Amino acid sequence: MxxxxxxxxxxxxxxxxxxxxxxxxxxxxxxxxxxxxxxxxxxxxxxxxxxxxxxxxxxxxxxxxxxxxxxxxxxxxxxxxxxxxxxxxLADAVTGELSGLQRSFVENCGYQCGFCTPGIIMTAQALLEKNPEPTEEEVREALAGNYCRCGTHYSAVESIMAYVEQKKKEKEGCAQ
Ligand code: FES
Ligand code: FES
The missing domain is CATH 3.10.20.30 (Beta-grasp domain)
Structure with a gap:
């Protein structure tokens, strides 16, 4: 039927x-x-x-x-x-190239097993879309609901802050 x-x-x-x-x-x-x-x-x-x-x-x-x-x-x-x-x-739909935020996690060893990483990156992405230059405290607050069983919270925060700093530098370079 x-x-x-x-x-x-x-x-x-x-x-x-x-x-x-x-x-x-x-x-x-x-x-x-x-x-x-x-x-x-x-x-x-x-x-x-x-x-x-x-x-x-x-x-x-x-x-x-x-x-x-x-x-x-x-x-x-x-x-x-x-x-x-x-x-x-987040990656480029045509080339598959990782976004700047994703690359920052790779470059700053922002993960170990990677299980929590997509969730952390998406939380950070949503924060950055609203607040492109968050303080470290604001990043930590945003990530309060993301648990990492490998204990890489610190390097995840470092990866996000490294990306924020890099974007700031790029912006300053453009303004000169
Ligand atoms: S799987 Fe959804 S919050 Fe843990
Ligand atoms: S890197 Fe393994 S759970 Fe976070």
């Missing part, structure tokens, strides 16, 4: 629209699916990680409509029409 499609919702992920049918059919998305599972398992954005699944570690952070959110705590059903950016959306 043919399954009835209850609803089609659309997510815009990294600039591309994805239509998702919600229902009870084999390929439909159940109403109870979290955004983290939809992004990872249904759409293939496996850069975000699921650690606690309870909103406590920040590993699943993505940017939704300009704000950093923990995707394990959101029902995809409630995200219809949302604009979402995942870690995959």
């Amino acid at each position: 043919k399954q009835r499609i209850q609803k089609i919702i659309t997510l815009n992920v990294n600039g591309r629209d994805y239509d998702i049918s919600v229902g009870e059919g084999r390929t439909d998305m159940p109403e109870s699916e979290t955004l983290a599972d939809t992004l990872r398992d249904r759409l293939g954005f496996t850069g975000l990680k699921v650690g606690c699944g309870q909103g406590a570690c920040g590993a699943c952070t993505v940017i939704m409509n300009g704000k950093a959110v923990t995707s394990c705590m959101m029902m995809t059903m409630d995200c219809d029409g949302a604009r979402i950016v995942t870690i995959e959306g």
Whole structure:
């Protein structure tokens, strides 16, 4: 028997629209699916990680409509029409070149195992979009919800601050 499609919702992920049918059919998305599972398992954005699944570690952070959110705590059903950016959306879409913020993590050894890193970078990215020149204290405050089990919080903060300083220098160079 043919399954009835209850609803089609659309997510815009990294600039591309994805239509998702919600229902009870084999390929439909159940109403109870979290955004983290939809992004990872249904759409293939496996850069975000699921650690606690309870909103406590920040590993699943993505940017939704300009704000950093923990995707394990959101029902995809409630995200219809949302604009979402995942870690995959930061690199250059054509060349694959990492963003300046991502490069700064590589250059400053901002991670160990890397499990928490996509979430930390997305939290930092959301902060920098609102406040391009944050203080170290503001960065630490923004990262309060991101847990790193390897203990690389310090080098993550250093990586972000190195990027902020570099952007400041570039700006000053342009102004001269
Ligand atoms: S997996 Fe979402 S906050 Fe930990
Ligand atoms: S680098 Fe391993 S969890 Fe943060």
